[in-house]
Amino acid sequence: MSDKNDVNTEQNIFFESRYASSPHEVKGMNTEQLRQNFLIENLFVADQFCWTLSFFDRYLTGGVMPTTGSLALEAPEALKAAYFLERRELGIINVGGSGLVIADGVEYELAYKEALYLGKGTRDIQFLSHDKGTPAKFYLNSTPAGQAYPSRKIARTDAEVVEMGSMETANHRIINKLIVNSILPTNQLQMGMTELKAGSVWNTMPAHTHDRRMEVYFYFEVPEGQAVSHFMGQPQETRHLWVQNEQAVISPNWSIHAGAGTSSYTFIWGMAGENLDYGDMDFCAIKDLR
Ligand SMILES: O=C(O)C(=O)C[C@H](O)C(=O)CO
Numbered sequence: 001m002s003d004k005n006d007v008n009t010e011q012n013i014f015f016e017s018r019y020a021s022s023p024h025e026v027k028g029m030n031t032e033q034l035r036q037n038f039l040i041e042n043l044f045v046a047d048q049f050c051w052t053l054s055f056f057d058r059y060l061t062g063g064v065m066p067t068t069g070s071l072a073l074e075a076p077e078a079l080k081a082a083y084f085l086e087r088r089e090l091g092i093i094n095v096g097g098s099g100l101v102i103a104d105g106v107e108y109e110l111a112y113k114e115a116l117y118l119g120k121g122t123r124d125i126q127f128l129s130h131d132k133g134t135p136a137k138f139y140l141n142s143t144p145a146g147q148a149y150p151s152r153k154i155a156r157t158d159a160e161v162v163e164m165g166s167m168e169t170a171n172h173r174i175i176n177k178l179i180v181n182s183i184l185p186t187n188q189l190q191m192g193m194t195e196l197k198a199g200s201v202w203n204t205m206p207a208h209t210h211d212r213r214m215e216v217y218f219y220f221e222v223p224e225g226q227a228v229s230h231f232m233g234q235p236q237e238t239r240h241l242w243v244q245n246e247q248a249v250i251s252p253n254w255s256i257h258a259g260a261g262t263s264s265y266t267f268i269w270g271m272a273g274e275n276l277d278y279g280d281m282d283f284c285a286i287k288d289l290r
């Protein structure tokens with residue numbers, strides 16, 4: 001069974017879509033089926049936009065790594081849009097060498113781990129790396145949008161920072177809220193970055209769900225030879241997916257999203273749905289997980 005529609009629409013766009021699945025279907029999936037439905041393996045291919053559209057809230061997860069010159073963002077055929085942000089908003093976080101995004105003539109320098117929000121209606125968007133030897137890697141999340149909110153760069157110092165967990169429970173981590181409503185207005189997109197302290201391996205534990213929003217996790221800074229076991233599923237029926245460096249996982253609204261690494265690591269979370277309330281979570285007691 002494959003729920004993927006792989007379509008190479010244009011020379012520098014890879015696009016695939018994934019159907020939304022229910023807890024009932026997921027209960028019967030084997031490892032390969034789980035990976036085909038929820039794991040996004042390739043986000044950074046030289047000079048190509050790689051997009052995965054989830055039918056959970058029409059969330060687009062993508063990546064682009066410019067190595068030769070500037071790359072223009074075009075709407076994949078499946079969006080049936082005159083330009084990418086005709087009906088969407090876009091969040092960008094650079095996870096590679098320093099780079100530049102030019103949006104309708106405005107230049108935004110993006111260093112490692114800096115973020116940019118581009119509002120609906122932005123037409124001409126170009127991506128460039130400063131050093132082709134250490135290319136920028138722009139991680140991209142996009143959601144449908146009604147309002148045209150102002151574009152804005154969010155530097156590390158602009159983040160709302162929250163410290164969570166402890167060394168004793170191996171979940172000591174720093175949550176950097178970047179594209180959230182306490183910092184700037186968006187329609188439904190929220191993004192941030194969670195950095196695990198050395199020696200801590202668990203993220204989002206105690207786990208939670210939020211029926212109002214779906215979420216996508218992108219794992220990076222996973223050291224060579226290490227990996228993260230990502231946990232998904234309803235709290236009473238969990239499954240795991242082994243995730244390598246720079247891979248992402250789609251998390252349905254009904255699913256927990258937590259992980260344990262064989263080392264510490266960093267991940268970017270992105271969300272969309274009914275509300276912009278980061279704290280709207282239904283927590284699952286650790287003793288109740290199955
Ligand atoms: O480490 C964590 O805990 C997180 O980063 C949680 C995410 O931000 C999240 O799941 C938001 O809903």
Ligand SMILES: [Zn+2]
Pocket residue numbers: 208209210215257
């Ligand atoms: Zn969550």
